[in-house]
Amino acid sequence: xxxxxxxxxxxxxxxxxxxxxxxxxxxxxxxxxxxxxxxxxxxxxxxxxxxxxxxxxxxxxxxxxxxxxxxxxxxxxxxxxxxxxxxxxxxxxxxxxxxxxxxxxxxxxxx
Amino acid sequence: xxxxxxxxxxxxxxxxxxxxxxxxxxxxxxxxxxxxxxxxxxxxxxxxxxxxxxxxxxxxxxxxxxxxxxxxxxxxxxxxxxxxxxxxxxxxxxxxxxxxxxxxxxxxxxxxxxxx
Numbered sequence: 481x482x483x484x485x486x487x488x489x490x491x492x493x494x495x496x497x498x499x500x501x502x503x504x505x506x507x508x509x510x511x512x513x514x515x516x517x518x519x520x521x522x523x524x525x526x527x528x529x530x531x532x533x534x535x536x537x538x539x540x541x542x543x544x545x546x547x548x549x550x551x552x553x554x555x556x557x558x559x560x561x562x563x564x565x566x567x568x569x570x571x572x573x574x575x576x577x578x579x580x581x582x583x584x585x586x587x588x589x590x591x
Numbered sequence: 592x593x594x595x596x597x598x599x600x601x602x603x604x605x606x607x608x609x610x611x612x613x614x615x616x617x618x619x620x621x622x623x624x625x626x627x628x629x630x631x632x633x634x635x636x637x638x639x640x641x642x643x644x645x646x647x648x649x650x651x652x653x654x655x656x657x658x659x660x661x662x663x664x665x666x667x668x669x670x671x672x673x674x675x676x677x678x679x680x681x682x683x684x685x686x687x688x689x690x691x692x693x694x695x696x697x698x699x700x701x702x703x704x705x706x707x
Binding site (some may be wrong): 486512514521522523524525526529530546568572574575577578579580582583584591 | 593623626632633634636639647681682684687688694695696697698699700701
């Protein structure tokens with residue numbers, strides 16, 4: 481079993497839909513949780529960052545962390561075709577340790 | 592506009608050939624990572640350096656892969672000899688590693704390697 485599990489999709493939704501992306505993890509020592517977005521032929525870029533449990537909102541994006549369930553989520557409201565990308569969850573024990581990534585979920589938002 | 596620069600962007604080579612990938616991290620970042628991305632495995636950590644010292648290379652096949660950081664502006668990943676199973680996108684990333692930092696990584700655009 482990998483430390484971080486993420487459904488690879490692909491996920492296809494109509495424009496304007498609410499998208500829910502999820503990851504589960506096994507290592508209870510993880511404290512830093514991130515979502516990266518990766519466009520085709522590009523490197524991943526940080527989208528959202530959360531420390532420990534709780535919610536964080538940034539525009540149309542909301543990140544949630546439930547450490548008791550070892551489950552993190554990313555919600556995208558009013559999805560746009562420009563949101564079409566691969567979304568990777570990532571987590572680490574501290575700012576000093578490497579990020580462990582999920583495999584990524586490929587999202588297509590259809591106009 | 593600070594960014595991680597990787598070369599080459601694309602490389603096609605034949606089995607058995609040596610491949611060298613280069614990375615210029617963001618100036619001031621003290622930690623440099625090499626990741627490999629495939630459809631099957633996703634992003635896998637190969638090796639990383641802090642202040643140019645190798646901290647962990649347990650993700651690399653030691654017999655054919657080597658990673659070095661000859662100076663603060665250059666990291667290299669070498670494969671010799673290359674094999675078809677090495678075909679993947681190799682990413683370099685840099686960051687400010689510290690206990691008080693978030694650990695955010697900044698990625699280059701990757702080197703897409705195809706070994707025939």
